[in-house]
Amino acid sequence: MRTLALILFLAISACTTVVKAQQPEIIASCDVRNVYVGDTFTYKVEVIDASTTPTIHFPSTRNFSIVNGPMQSSRYSINNGVQSSTRGVSYVVVALEAGKLTIPPAQVIIKNKSYQSNAVSIEVLPQPGSTTGAQSAQSKSPTQKNNRPDQSSRTPQKASPELMVRAEPNVTHVVVGEPVTITYKLFTQVRVYNYGIDKLPDAVGFWAEEIEQKTQPQLKPEIVEGVNYQSAVLKEVVYYPTRSGELTIEPLRINFEVQTRKQRTNNFFNDPFFDDVFARTQKVLFTNAVKLRVDDVPKPTPANYTGAVGQFQLAARLDTNVVSVNDAVGFNLTLQGTGNFKTLNLPELKLPDDIDMFKPEKEEKINLVNAAYRGYKRMTYLLVPRKAGDIIIPPIELVYYDSQQKRYRTTKTVPIQLIIQPVSSDQPLVTSGYTRKEVALMNRDLRFIKLQSDPFVRIGDNILHKSWYWLVFVAGTIFIIGTVFYEQRENKIETNQALSRRLKAFRNAQQLIKLATKAGSDEKQVYFYLSQALVGYIGDSLNLPEKSLVTEALAEAVKMRTNNEKLVNELHALLIRLDRGRFAPGADESSTPDLIRHATHTIQQLSREIK
Amino acid sequence: MTFPIKISLHLILFFLLTRTVIIGADFQELMNRGDAAFTEGNFQQAVELYTQILNGGHTSAALEYNLGNACFKLDQVGQSILHLERAHKLSPRDEDIQFNLNYVKLYRQDQLDLPGRSALVEQFESLRRYFTLRELALAAIICWVLLVVSFVIFWHGRGKRYGNQAFYIFLTATTMFILVGGWSLDSYRLDSQKQIVVMETEVQIHSAPVETSKVLFILHEGMEGTVKSQADAWYEIKLADGKTGWVQADAVAQI
Numbered sequence: 039m040r041t042l043a044l045i046l047f048l049a050i051s052a053c054t055t056v057v058k059a060q061q062p063e064i065i066a067s068c069d070v071r072n073v074y075v076g077d078t079f080t081y082k083v084e085v086i087d088a089s090t091t092p093t094i095h096f097p098s099t100r101n102f103s104i105v106n107g108p109m110q111s112s113r114y115s116i117n118n119g120v121q122s123s124t125r126g127v128s129y130v131v132v133a134l135e136a137g138k139l140t141i142p143p144a145q146v147i148i149k150n151k152s153y154q155s156n157a158v159s160i161e162v163l164p165q166p167g168s169t170t171g172a173q174s175a176q177s178k179s180p181t182q183k184n185n186r187p188d189q190s191s192r193t194p195q196k197a198s199p200e201l202m203v204r205a206e207p208n209v210t211h212v213v214v215g216e217p218v219t220i221t222y223k224l225f226t227q228v229r230v231y232n233y234g235i236d237k238l239p240d241a242v243g244f245w246a247e248e249i250e251q252k253t254q255p256q257l258k259p260e261i262v263e264g265v266n267y268q269s270a271v272l273k274e275v276v277y278y279p280t281r282s283g284e285l286t287i288e289p290l291r292i293n294f295e296v297q298t299r300k301q302r303t304n305n306f307f308n309d310p311f312f313d314d315v316f317a318r319t320q321k322v323l324f325t326n327a328v329k330l331r332v333d334d335v336p337k338p339t340p341a342n343y344t345g346a347v348g349q350f351q352l353a354a355r356l357d358t359n360v361v362s363v364n365d366a367v368g369f370n371l372t373l374q375g376t377g378n379f380k381t382l383n384l385p386e387l388k389l390p391d392d393i394d395m396f397k398p399e400k401e402e403k404i405n406l407v408n409a410a411y412r413g414y415k416r417m418t419y420l421l422v423p424r425k426a427g428d429i430i431i432p433p434i435e436l437v438y439y440d441s442q443q444k445r446y447r448t449t450k451t452v453p454i455q456l457i458i459q460p461v462s463s464d465q466p467l468v469t470s471g472y473t474r475k476e477v478a479l480m481n482r483d484l485r486f487i488k489l490q491s492d493p494f495v496r497i498g499d500n501i502l503h504k505s506w507y508w509l510v511f512v513a514g515t516i517f518i519i520g521t522v523f524y525e526q527r528e529n530k531i532e533t534n535q536a537l538s539r540r541l542k543a544f545r546n547a548q549q550l551i552k553l554a555t556k557a558g559s560d561e562k563q564v565y566f567y568l569s570q571a572l573v574g575y576i577g578d579s580l581n582l583p584e585k586s587l588v589t590e591a592l593a594e595a596v597k598m599r600t601n602n603e604k605l606v607n608e609l610h611a612l613l614i615r616l617d618r619g620r621f622a623p624g625a626d627e628s629s630t631p632d633l634i635r636h637a638t639h640t641i642q643q644l645s646r647e648i649k
Numbered sequence: 650m651t652f653p654i655k656i657s658l659h660l661i662l663f664f665l666l667t668r669t670v671i672i673g674a675d676f677q678e679l680m681n682r683g684d685a686a687f688t689e690g691n692f693q694q695a696v697e698l699y700t701q702i703l704n705g706g707h708t709s710a711a712l713e714y715n716l717g718n719a720c721f722k723l724d725q726v727g728q729s730i731l732h733l734e735r736a737h738k739l740s741p742r743d744e745d746i747q748f749n750l751n752y753v754k755l756y757r758q759d760q761l762d763l764p765g766r767s768a769l770v771e772q773f774e775s776l777r778r779y780f781t782l783r784e785l786a787l788a789a790i791i792c793w794v795l796l797v798v799s800f801v802i803f804w805h806g807r808g809k810r811y812g813n814q815a816f817y818i819f820l821t822a823t824t825m826f827i828l829v830g831g832w833s834l835d836s837y838r839l840d841s842q843k844q845i846v847v848m849e850t851e852v853q854i855h856s857a858p859v860e861t862s863k864v865l866f867i868l869h870e871g872m873e874g875t876v877k878s879q880a881d882a883w884y885e886i887k888l889a890d891g892k893t894g895w896v897q898a899d900a901v902a903q904i
Contacts, residue, residue, distance in 0.1 A: 397760055484722075484752055485745045487687050487715040491680050492740070494707040501786040502837055510790055514797040521801045 084126035106130035346438035348377015354451035543578030565619035710740035757871030843876035854894035858883035
């Protein structure tokens with residue numbers, strides 16, 4: 039059994055060696071051998087002959103921090119006819135500590151398989167002139183830069199005390215709840231183009247609030263340990279400790295873009311006219327960490343202590359001490375002083391039920407004076423007494439911890455008397471000089487309901503969603519278009535005589551036949567009208583001149599326009615009959631209604647035949 | 650040619666009169682009973698009676714106003730503001746409704762710090778809501794009919810005296826129609842904006858439409874806002890002072 043296990047183990051290890059042998063070539067490297075603390079360098083992991091871009095996990099290490107990246111790159115080269123490709127990922131990294139440091143192997147994942155790169159060691163030198171590792175507040179004269187240990191052209195650009203940042207707390211010993219203001223300041227001897235702060239540092243046990251900087255940082259000359267600097271406040275943050283102990287606010291990381299002088303080379307083109315002497319360089323600086331001693335407020339805490347720390351004074355005031363029932367009176371409660379205003383609530387006002395109290399208006403004016411919050415918080419209540427009588431507004435208390443005298447103190451208001459007079463009908467209403475819009479509403483109640491109902495409507499009814507509404511617009515549009523066309527047609531008829539006659543022909547004939555029907559027994563008249571109707575109709579329809587309106591000519595004209603011989607003959611016969619009837623009444627034996635029907639029929643037939 | 654006008658006039662009359670009259674008869678009695686209950690101080694019963702009418706799918710400015718008052722008497726500030734706002738929407742020039750709405754708003758817990766607006770803007774805003782959509786839409790129709798009639802007269806009498814006079818009426822009617830029409834569309838847009846009132850005593854406003862997201866602020870009963878967008882059972886609301894956040898839809902009611 040043991041031998042079997044041994045064989046199995048050997049086999050497995052042999053397999054892994056085979057796999058390892060197939061591992062692609064992975065090279066991790068840095069572009070420099072040694073850097074100064076706080077300076078950036080490039081860390082690169084390359085995979086040779088990789089077909090896909092590898093996924094690389096930057097080794098987790100406390101000594102280095104990524105400033106920029108990952109950035110992917112690929113390179114192809116043909117060497118002696120052998121093609122090779124390299125894919126890589128690079129990071130811009132900053133060293134945080136001095137010493138001989140090692141970047142542990144990076145995990146490289148290629149096609150779901152995990153490999154490891156080599157470890158890279160790098161020598162991190164402390165900032166020149168600085169004895170501590172982290173960027174400290176100490177400074178050095180810039181003349182010392184010539185003594186810097188590494189002068190090779192590949193060294194990091196001037197790591198310098200030319201540029202430094204500091205975190206300066208206004209106090210270092212506070213109690214819980216007492217604000218600490220930390221000012222982050224820049225000291226520089228070079229030109230700074232730009233700076234950026236990613237996020238506030240970790241501050242466990244604090245509640246942080248940034249103070250908005252109203253303007254761009256202004257540079258001011260300042261001497262630090264005998265060296266001239268330009269200084270500027272980059273950020274101000276107020277920290278409220280929420281628990282006690284030795285608390286630390288971690289260093290704040292600030293990225294800078296600064297002006298640096300380029301290394302001169304013996305280049306032919308090394309001419310100030312052609313070459314830009316200055317370059318822009320990225321730099322990452324860390325401030326010092328801030329250690330604070332936070333004490334608990336002394337135990338036991340008073341029962342009604344709500345966390346106020348500082349020096350406060352509470353004051354209350356009524357607009358007037360004498361009011362009438364239903365008359366509004368203003369009540370001011372003001373908390374004034376220095377301390378943790380932002381996290382503080384004013385004590386509640388408790389009043390008898392006979393006084394209506396409206397939601398207070400809040401007003402606060404808090405300024406940062408000498409790194410401490412100073413100002414006041416004010417609540418203005420509007421009170422409306424509903425019953426007459428004397429009322430004492432009880433004292434209002436606030437317990438706070440005095441951070442200077444190191445003990446609890448209580449500030450309270452004095453009791454205030456309010457005399458409420460009954461309203462007599464003839465007494466004019468006395469208002470307390472309040473200008474709030476609510477005052478108008480104060481001494482009244484809700485207006486009474488409406489007993490006359492207006493018509494009910496369907497919920498969600500919308501007139502614009504009704505089809506009839508839009509129909510009116512459509513109808514109007516049609517009406518307008520219709521009018522325009524109608525008028526145009528009328529115009530055309532007026533200007534065109536032939537058309538006008540033709541259009542009027544049938545109507546005229548109809549009118550004449552109507553007259554004939556009316557004439558009834560008067561045979562002569564009937565014959566006359568019928569003859570007029572027929573002759574007029576043919577004349578108008580064919581636009582014949584007046585003089586050619588004789589029987590023969592008419593029959594001839596109709597014959598030209600139609601193939602209906604029978605109709606022409608009938609027409610001819612009818613015209614002759616009518617002529618005869620007109621001039622020799624009694625000759626025709628047919629009755630007048632028959633004749634009228636006959637004539638009407640003929641005109642109708644004609645209207646169909648001659649177009 | 651007068652056929653379309655006759656038809657549309659008949660239609661207008663039909664829709665304006667017949668429908669409301671027929672419906673009104675059914676609910677007037679409920680309304681009277683509700684008013685009586687209110688007058689006797691029996692607010693709970695009044696609320697129930699008024700609500701019956703609303704459940705029947707009908708409303709009126711007076712009904713919403715009375716219901717809003719009854720809710721206020723029962724200390725339901727949210728309901729009261731909801732119904733008074735609806736009444737105000739139905740009858741924007743009614744002073745009683747405006748008065749009671751302002752009065753009830755004093756009793757809600759949140760008071761916003763609104764940026765001061767100039768008197769001119771204030772006046773413009775109140776003018777904008779001076780007429781209801783219905784009134785504006787009917788005015789637009791009247792302008793339209795006037796426009797059509799004056800155009801027909803003008804076109805028929807071109808070159809004649811009455812034609813020229815009709816042309817001026819036509820121009821006036823057209824201008825009026827464009828103004829009133831535009832105003833109605835603006836009013837329509839205002840009406841279609843979803844307004845909400847917070848109905849629960851306290852409601853959390855989240856940063857995203859998810860229960861676990863960060864709570865931005867807290868609103869109390871009666872606070873109003875405009876709905877910007879909707880996701881499932883969440884509304885993204887905007888307050889008058891510009892704050893926005895997500896609120897669960899069942900915690901609010903739509904005006």
